[in-house]
Amino acid sequence: MAATGLRFRPGTVFPSRATSPSTQPYHHCSPQRMHAAKGRCRLKAKSSNGRPQISASSSSSSFRDVVIDGGPSEDGAPEQGGATVSITVVGASGDLAKKKIFPALFALFYEDCLPEHFTVFGYARSKMSDEELRNMISLTLTCRIDQRENCSDKMEQFLKRCFYQSGQYNLEEGFSELDRKLKEKEAGKLPNRLFYLSIPPNIFVDVVRSASRTASSSSGWTRFIVEKPFGRDSESSGELTRSLKQYLDEEQIFRIDHYLGKELVENLSVLRFSNLVFEPLWSRNYIRNVQLIFSEDFGTEGRGGYFDNYGIIRDIMQNHLLQILALFAMETPVSLAAEDIRNEKVKVLRSMRKLRLDDVVVGQYKGHSKGGKSYPAYVDDPTVPSGSITPTFAAAAVFIDNARWDGVPFLMKAGKALHTRRSVTNTSFSM
Numbered sequence: 001m002a003a004t005g006l007r008f009r010p011g012t013v014f015p016s017r018a019t020s021p022s023t024q025p026y027h028h029c030s031p032q033r034m035h036a037a038k039g040r041c042r043l044k045a046k047s048s049n050g051r052p053q054i055s056a057s058s059s060s061s062s063f064r065d066v067v068i069d070g071g072p073s074e075d076g077a078p079e080q081g082g083a084t085v086s087i088t089v090v091g092a093s094g095d096l097a098k099k100k101i102f103p104a105l106f107a108l109f110y111e112d113c114l115p116e117h118f119t120v121f122g123y124a125r126s127k128m129s130d131e132e133l134r135n136m137i138s139l140t141l142t143c144r145i146d147q148r149e150n151c152s153d154k155m156e157q158f159l160k161r162c163f164y165q166s167g168q169y170n171l172e173e174g175f176s177e178l179d180r181k182l183k184e185k186e187a188g189k190l191p192n193r194l195f196y197l198s199i200p201p202n203i204f205v206d207v208v209r210s211a212s213r214t215a216s217s218s219s220g221w222t223r224f225i226v227e228k229p230f231g232r233d234s235e236s237s238g239e240l241t242r243s244l245k246q247y248l249d250e251e252q253i254f255r256i257d258h259y260l261g262k263e264l265v266e267n268l269s270v271l272r273f274s275n276l277v278f279e280p281l282w283s284r285n286y287i288r289n290v291q292l293i294f295s296e297d298f299g300t301e302g303r304g305g306y307f308d309n310y311g312i313i314r315d316i317m318q319n320h321l322l323q324i325l326a327l328f329a330m331e332t333p334v335s336l337a338a339e340d341i342r343n344e345k346v347k348v349l350r351s352m353r354k355l356r357l358d359d360v361v362v363g364q365y366k367g368h369s370k371g372g373k374s375y376p377a378y379v380d381d382p383t384v385p386s387g388s389i390t391p392t393f394a395a396a397a398v399f400i401d402n403a404r405w406d407g408v409p410f411l412m413k414a415g416k417a418l419h420t421r422r423s424v425t426n427t428s429f430s431m
């Protein structure tokens with residue numbers, strides 16, 4: 001077969017053979033599609049061909065059930081006056097919190113996916129009043145799902161539920177004060193608490209120690225979402241898990257990879273498992289090569305302190321691109337339960353041929369001028385140590401030695417620089 005590039009864009013949803021409303025894109029969550037329990041916003045796509053379909057809640061965030069519900073306490077105790085969820089964004093003054101976390105929380109609120117009674121707290125060392133936090137957040141909130149008339153009212157309602165507590169990460173004092181304020185807002189309801197660690201990895205354990213000791217829920221659940229990177233190699237990742245488990249049970253820890261929540265990535269599973277036409281073609285017999293490309297048209301932008309310690313392979317390839325590769329290549333899971341999907345992904349990773357150095361190219365973007373415009377080098381970012389040799393570009397050809405993919409190269413490419421072309425992560429395969 002001729003090498004035809006078949007590309008699909010974010011937001012593309014491929015209809016299954018029997019098109020029914022249930023197979024339509026599931027990024028829109030209307031009240032009718034919400035579960036009966038208040039505050040549950042789970043979108044189930046029914047399969048028309050008997051094969052499992054991935055639902056929005058199961059295909060995001062490492063496939064753990066991260067529905068933020070206001071359900072009963074973990075010991076099943078009846079709710080007294082209803083439940084409440086308090087979400088504390090630790091590192092609220094930072095880049096990720098502003099760019100992604102607060103906007104995502106607002107999107108959940110906008111789509112009625114948060115419980116009726118919820119509170120959002122920002123926590124960081126920077127001094128800020130509630131009002132200053134609200135002003136900061138309001139700059140990045142958008143009605144990005146679709147334009148609706150009541151967007152600004154909804155924003156106002158959301159911002160009224162946002163508060164701020166300043167404090168250190170390694171001291172219990174700030175978290176005790178947070179605990180006091182949380183109790184006030186919880187107003188005697190069954191308190192569930194979620195902490196989102198939007199902070200550099202070197203302080204994950206400090207925060208978990210202080211917050212779990214002083215600000216855990218007394219009778220509801222307490223959960224922690226931990227951002228990547230989970231260590232820099234297998235040993236340090238194991239060490240991080242061991243440290244977190246001194247204070248938390250595994251069930252309380254949610255490791256997040258935000259690429260799993262992207263429509264492009266969610267659609268990949270829909271494309272594969274709900275289209276009879278694709279399944280027989282999805283193998284070495286018809287696919288010549290697969291390319292997973294991340295190219296970002298901005299550099300480190302002040303995040304050089306973090307990035308320089310990790311580099312592009314650990315920042316993008318080892319997590320985001322590998323997750324996409326595993327979803328692309330895995331066999332149909334026995335069920336959509338988190339463990340079953342995880343097991344299929346693990347089989348793909350275990351079948352990967354060990355990379356040889358010859359199969360990897362790394363580089364670092366230099367400054368240059370083009371069309372009268374000059375583009376700075378990676379090392380021109382003042383937060384990057386001078387003389388750094390950390391890679392900002394990497395490409396690798398990996399092979400999966402199993403019956404389905406034997407001999408098919410999977411090309412992973414990632415670049416982070418002002419002068420690359422903006423393309424959200426792009427998956428393509430040639431047939």
Ligand SMILES: NC(=O)C1=CN([C@@H]2O[C@H](COP(=O)(O)OP(=O)(O)OC[C@H]3O[C@@H](n4cnc5c(N)ncnc54)[C@H](OP(=O)(O)O)[C@@H]3O)[C@@H](O)[C@H]2O)C=CC1
Pocket residue numbers: 091092093094095096097099124125126169197198199200201203227228229258303306
């Ligand atoms: N930014 C992004 O696009 C993405 C980031 N991530 C991950 O999310 C986490 C947060 O990232 P990001 O928001 O970019 O990080 P930032 O560097 O913006 O840090 C977040 C906040 O943490 C505090 N902080 C920063 N450095 C230190 C330090 N050395 N010691 C103590 N506190 C510090 C600061 O708050 P204050 O001084 O007020 O306490 C800062 O506002 C990281 O684990 C990152 O890997 C994951 C995906 C994407």
Ligand SMILES: O=C1O[C@H](COP(=O)(O)O)[C@@H](O)[C@H](O)[C@H]1O
Pocket residue numbers: 258296315316424425
């Ligand atoms: O995890 C990360 O992702 C962002 C890119 O995320 P996107 O959703 O905007 O594509 C990247 O900028 C950052 O370096 C990395 O840590």
